[in-house]
Amino acid sequence: MKSWFRVLYVLLIALGAAVAAIGMGAIVLAILGKDPLAVYTVILTEPLRDMFGLTEIAVRMTPLILVALGIAISFRSGILNIGAEGQIQMGVIAAAATAIFLPGLPKGLAMPLSLLAGTVAGALWAGIAGWLRARLKVSELLSTVMLNYIAAQLYGFLLRGPMIDPAELQVGSGTPQSVRLPRGAWIDRIIPGTRLHYGLVIALVAAVLVYILLWRTRWGYEMRAAGAEPKAARYGGIAVESCLIGAMVLAGAFAGLAGAVEVTGVHRRAIEGISSGYGFSGIVVALFGGLHPAGIVPSAFFFGLLLIGADMTQRIMTVPANMVLVLQGAVILSIISAKVLIADKYLFERFARSLSRRVAKRETGEHAT
Amino acid sequence: MDERTIPKVEMRGISKSFPGVLANDCVDLVLYRGEVLALLGENGAGKSTLMNILCGLYRPDAGEIYIDGRLAAIQSPRDAQKLGIGMVHQNFKLVDSMTVLENIILGLDTESFVPDWNKVRARLMDLSARYHLKVDPDASIWQLSVGEQQRVEILKLLYRNAEILILDEPTAVLTPQESRELSRVVHAMRAEGKSAIFITHKMEEVTEFSDRVMVLRKGKVVAETSTRNTSPRELATLMVGREILFQIEKQPRQPGEVVLELDHVSALNDRGLPALKDVCLSLHAGEVLGIAGVAGNGQRELAEVVTGLRKATSGTLRIAGKDMTNASPLQIIRQGVAHIPQDRASVGAVGDLSVASNLAMKQYRSKPLAAGIFLLPRRIMDMARRLIDAFRIATPSPQTQVKFLSGGNIQKTILAREIGAVKTVMVAVYPSRGLDVGATETVRRQLVAQRDNGLGVLFFSEDLEELLQVSDRIAVLFEGRIMDVFPAEGADMEHIGMLMAGMSGKESA
Numbered sequence: 001m002k003s004w005f006r007v008l009y010v011l012l013i014a015l016g017a018a019v020a021a022i023g024m025g026a027i028v029l030a031i032l033g034k035d036p037l038a039v040y041t042v043i044l045t046e047p048l049r050d051m052f053g054l055t056e057i058a059v060r061m062t063p064l065i066l067v068a069l070g071i072a073i074s075f076r077s078g079i080l081n082i083g084a085e086g087q088i089q090m091g092v093i094a095a096a097a098t099a100i101f102l103p104g105l106p107k108g109l110a111m112p113l114s115l116l117a118g119t120v121a122g123a124l125w126a127g128i129a130g131w132l133r134a135r136l137k138v139s140e141l142l143s144t145v146m147l148n149y150i151a152a153q154l155y156g157f158l159l160r161g162p163m164i165d166p167a168e169l170q171v172g173s174g175t176p177q178s179v180r181l182p183r184g185a186w187i188d189r190i191i192p193g194t195r196l197h198y199g200l201v202i203a204l205v206a207a208v209l210v211y212i213l214l215w216r217t218r219w220g221y222e223m224r225a226a227g228a229e230p231k232a233a234r235y236g237g238i239a240v241e242s243c244l245i246g247a248m249v250l251a252g253a254f255a256g257l258a259g260a261v262e263v264t265g266v267h268r269r270a271i272e273g274i275s276s277g278y279g280f281s282g283i284v285v286a287l288f289g290g291l292h293p294a295g296i297v298p299s300a301f302f303f304g305l306l307l308i309g310a311d312m313t314q315r316i317m318t319v320p321a322n323m324v325l326v327l328q329g330a331v332i333l334s335i336i337s338a339k340v341l342i343a344d345k346y347l348f349e350r351f352a353r354s355l356s357r358r359v360a361k362r363e364t365g366e367h368a369t
Numbered sequence: 370m371d372e373r374t375i376p377k378v379e380m381r382g383i384s385k386s387f388p389g390v391l392a393n394d395c396v397d398l399v400l401y402r403g404e405v406l407a408l409l410g411e412n413g414a415g416k417s418t419l420m421n422i423l424c425g426l427y428r429p430d431a432g433e434i435y436i437d438g439r440l441a442a443i444q445s446p447r448d449a450q451k452l453g454i455g456m457v458h459q460n461f462k463l464v465d466s467m468t469v470l471e472n473i474i475l476g477l478d479t480e481s482f483v484p485d486w487n488k489v490r491a492r493l494m495d496l497s498a499r500y501h502l503k504v505d506p507d508a509s510i511w512q513l514s515v516g517e518q519q520r521v522e523i524l525k526l527l528y529r530n531a532e533i534l535i536l537d538e539p540t541a542v543l544t545p546q547e548s549r550e551l552s553r554v555v556h557a558m559r560a561e562g563k564s565a566i567f568i569t570h571k572m573e574e575v576t577e578f579s580d581r582v583m584v585l586r587k588g589k590v591v592a593e594t595s596t597r598n599t600s601p602r603e604l605a606t607l608m609v610g611r612e613i614l615f616q617i618e619k620q621p622r623q624p625g626e627v628v629l630e631l632d633h634v635s636a637l638n639d640r641g642l643p644a645l646k647d648v649c650l651s652l653h654a655g656e657v658l659g660i661a662g663v664a665g666n667g668q669r670e671l672a673e674v675v676t677g678l679r680k681a682t683s684g685t686l687r688i689a690g691k692d693m694t695n696a697s698p699l700q701i702i703r704q705g706v707a708h709i710p711q712d713r714a715s716v717g718a719v720g721d722l723s724v725a726s727n728l729a730m731k732q733y734r735s736k737p738l739a740a741g742i743f744l745l746p747r748r749i750m751d752m753a754r755r756l757i758d759a760f761r762i763a764t765p766s767p768q769t770q771v772k773f774l775s776g777g778n779i780q781k782t783i784l785a786r787e788i789g790a791v792k793t794v795m796v797a798v799y800p801s802r803g804l805d806v807g808a809t810e811t812v813r814r815q816l817v818a819q820r821d822n823g824l825g826v827l828f829f830s831e832d833l834e835e836l837l838q839v840s841d842r843i844a845v846l847f848e849g850r851i852m853d854v855f856p857a858e859g860a861d862m863e864h865i866g867m868l869m870a871g872m873s874g875k876e877s878a
Contacts, residue, residue: 216743216744216746217742217743217744218733218734218739218742218743218744219742221726221729221733221744224722225719225722225726225730228719228720228721228722229715229718229719229720229721231712231715231716232715232716232717232718232719232730233719234678234698235676235678235698235708235710235716235717236698236702236730236731237697237698237699237701237702237703237731238699239697239699346426349427349428353428
């Protein structure tokens, strides 16, 4: 009896949260003087109309999935990684540098090596924050955010200095970007003529591996226990500090891989703004996906759709594409509020009571007639 | 005259069900002015549910509540407060970073936006003196001991003019001294005409605190009588529904080799002050060594040093002959040392993980629960189902998160896991704290069974009777020192009490 009350309760709250998120976005749109309904229709349907939209969604999904998987590992292990943005940039630099400085390698070697370099760079960059937290109790929120700034400066410096395309200096406009990567380092396109590349496959395989890691291995068990109750984990013989460092390194590795995949799969040269906020959007994707790979993949599709949709509304309806940031914020607020309400057993109690009273009333009413 | 005939509180035909459980089944409860009613029952008998209904946290499926003879519609804790009902929960509802004064008026809408602190302070000091509730009004909550925090909770209710006080297992967290002080407070409140309901499952407390006693079993009232007309044995039988053996059958001990040895061990507490001073102890296989002492005299630190959770600053720790001084918790677990920790909710179990995951916590590293780095979920579930059956852990499923279990069932989960993991030494810290009579009996039996199986048991308890009954030898801990070690058989309670208070045997003689 009570179990379907519970299901109904959770569904109603989830529905309420969705309405709230859409409502918040609608208010902002109304202030901008746009018709919310029309804008939402464009955002949610326009990208799905043709191959271009669909493949572009998949292109956005790839880094979002990879970053979100790392975020899920770190959040579940009790260490919050806000530094994916910087870790992506380090991944891009390392992957690009590896590809550029080893030009003669065959494809079977160059591409995996580049991806590996990016992964390791992201892992090391995040490892700094993990180490600081585990050994010196430095808040990872502060250290990861600070490392983002350092990474951004380093990235800017390298693209303007040591790694700038020599052609840009001689004949070009001095645009801060590297030379084009040698073909051997490219990830191939799945559908020629679109930007959809095999990185998506890497991301989907990674999702399966992360699921296995977290729920089917001893390490995953240890990380989840350490994240949920560090004192109890320590009592159980788990080396909590190693879990923190390990989780952070893995989170950085996935962000670094996302950067490496992005540079070898999409742009094929290191350019400015290549991370384009994936490091932060990845957090939203991970939370929206319930910090679980099976939720993260659809969640990444949804936010990929929002990103493309927002670009399209900018063109079609002159709504700023930054509108997508408003929507992301609204979604986070709604998810967190909904989680609090779902966990509130007294509120549920009230709901169940009033519902059962209403059901009872209708039944007696029916009997009377 | 009305005051004697019209009850202060009358609950009539209260029923309340949760998914799968009928927590209260047509319960009637009467409480008169100036009376203390003990509410007795096993874990999960429905005591807390009934009281949560009275104080407005739950609403009954059926039944009515009358206060001073008038039908009361208690829709929320605020309604209950207006009717003079207040409850001290097991987990205190205080804001740690605020002072006592600030906590006292927290949530009171009778205070003005800018509270008149002098008035609040004067009123608080008056209440504090009248009811023997000594507390520093300007101390922050986090600075207070558990006993002091409880006093603040009681003062909070008295400040709100509560006439009906509900105390949910108030002594579970108190030292014996603090319990005695609490009993004075309760008697003072009764003298002032206030009524109290006292939830407990300790028999002695029923006699010490209450005028009348009501026993619940499986949501039903099975007995209601004046405290004078009953005996602890009778109450225990009513509560569990069968005869309880207060005496445990014990074979004569056959001590083997030394399995645990502490040689001049010292350690610091969390604040960096010396907590263990030059402790020398040895525990033999096939022996229960009881550690007596008032809580806070180094028990926690002793257990943590033995299990690798705390570093020793000097001295040597040997387990089964091997030097394990300052070894990691994992190394010590691998030596077959099990640990039932003092703090179950945050140390003994991971609330967010499932019952099965928690049961696997000490054995997930190797066969049969794991193959290499991979866990074997089906094996873990089988193991969990077996232990849930064997230890009668009340849980909807092995996948339920531990945080949804009652305190007693969390303790059973820990017990089941640790008994499965023990190979040399069992360190049990207050293992029966907060458990009902039936479960307590199980715990004691299990400890003795471990001993009979040839393990060493290091047993911490505040209950002297329990300690004497279960242990073979007793060591008394006072301010981090071992005062004396002697056989439990023939030990004199008076003498132990003196040692616990820091007086050595010779001075007392």
